[in-house]
Amino acid sequence: MVKIEVLGTGCAKCHRLYANAEQAVKDLKIAGEVVKVEDIDAIVDRGVMMTPALLINGEVRAEGRVPDVDEIKRMLTV
Template structure:
């Protein structure tokens, strides 16, 4: 599983990345986390808002930080 957190590196982006790490550790899920801060790279995805969460090249979240419960469901269903 490859998880990308897209955003300029703002506090919300860092919070989302931290939450993803917590969920992966808690659920013992192996995944590569990639933080995408480069604007040109972010523009390759059809997103409007950041932070955005991409799992295996599929947009799962944009413009918000999900609850931990919501994020667990998203990751487990990916």
């Protein structure tokens, strides 16, 4: 099962990234869990300095931008 974390404080970009991640999981029909992390301390603990950020299985894959659904799908299949 893939764990996808969307890190951000709840801004519009964070919500868009969360929606894109959910759509990518749905399109690929994979077992994945998409979670939001809004706690600043938890975000900093993961080494992220710019939000929104996308982590896949604990690895930072995007920071300070919103990858589209197709880019997230590529990240999940590599």
